[in-house]
């Protein structure tokens with residue numbers, strides 16, 4: 001039986017009196033601790049049983065409230081038991097990291113304050129400004145740049161490319177804010193590499209540029225944009241009377257971790273005066289490591305950059321960050337201040353410094369910054385360097401193990417903390433269809449087996465298993481266990497077909 005709340009009790013609960021917040025808070029912290037402690041002991045993945053999904057999907061909005069204790073029991077029973085597996089030391093799917101406990105718990109503090117960080121003169125605004133400033137320092141952007149926290153790399157791309165579009169249109173003497181993309185006097189064109197993330201295509205479709213105007217620039221054997229090809233394609237477009245709007249380069253692609261030659265691409269962009277956007281959603285934090293610092297320092301030459309603290313910086317989802325070098329262009333692109341929100345020009349008054357809402361899409365904005373700020377302060381940049389170097393070392397160890405695993409093939413070169421590989425015994429050589437079928441069966445069996453989890457991808461029309469290590473809790477013995485599960489699964493897959 002559910003313990004139901006009377007309406008008077010509901011009113012009282014909102015006042016959060018009588019030690020209830022403390023008692024409930026302690027129970028919640030216990031649940032958090034149990035969850036995090038037990039995660040490595042459980043399976044990497046356990047699908048939600050069908051009858052459970054049915055219970056969720058057929059439920060109706062409750063008329064009366066229920067007691068917090070029963071609610072927390074329900075969380076433990078029906079929700080906490082079915083995570084996607086991220087956070088588990090043998091979960092290597094996509095780019096899903098475990099949450100840093102400091103950042104996970106800080107979500108509760110941020111929600112308790114519950115400010116809108118559209119703007120104003122309150123601490124949350126300064127926490128976000130400080131966090132954004134830190135990333136300018138880390139990535140070599142000048143203090144005059146502007147930035148904000150968004151939901152993730154996808155919204156960071158939309159935000160940055162909107163400013164790029166605004167700037168390109170302005171130069172062509174056309175106010176895209178007024179006229180939109182109707183009767184555009186010129187065709188805007190965007191460039192990305194073969195391995196650029198799909199969120200960029202979504203962004204330019206959303207911005208009305210259209211995917212017909214997204215040029216895919218050829219890449220080299222390491223899947224990096226060839227700068228000479230980029231130069232050639234841009235030159236052709238200019239000759240045809242089109243207007244290059246932006247070049248999108250990757251500071252770590254999601255498939256293989258490839259880092260585009262950022263400096264050479266920056267040169268091409270400077271030559272043609274084209275906006276240079278760097279997608280560092282996954283890879284940018286590796287700038288802190290000695291191994292990748294040189295490859296990533298040229299991020300500083302970008303007009304805009306995206307970084308996802310919710311990936312390699314272990315901040316709970318959602319936390320993306322966008323930086324734009326030309327703060328005035330960013331404000332020009334988005335600022336629309338209704339009279340009731342107009343600032344009084346006094347940064348120290350009620351309204352505070354210029355509002356974040358003038359620099360992006362959202363008006364009401366959450367206090368995302370607290371978890372980012374707390375994580376960076378807690379680990380420090382040296383701490384982050386150590387955590388990321390650990391992941392790089394684990395990926396290297398994994399790659400070394402796969403290179404000597406009989407009948408397996410690894411996609412070279414590997415980069416950052418991603419390793420792509422597949423089961424490719426000699427008898428299947430040249431038979432892509434069979435290779436795809438067998439490897440698809442292996443990845444599904446691995447995922448459902450609950451021992452280890454990898455995802456898959458397709459690179460140059462070939463099917464690969466893909467492991468991305470962004471977890472400081474992953475150890476060599478976890479990698480060994482994964483290799484054992486992989487070999488056993490491959491044996492079975494090749495017997496059963």
Ligand SMILES: *Cc1c(COP(=O)(O)O)cnc(C)c1O
Pocket residue numbers: 095151152153154155197199250252253254279280281282283308320
């Ligand atoms: C994850 C990712 C994105 C998209 O970011 P979201 O946070 O998922 O919106 C873009 N580019 C790369 C390289 C990524 O890894």
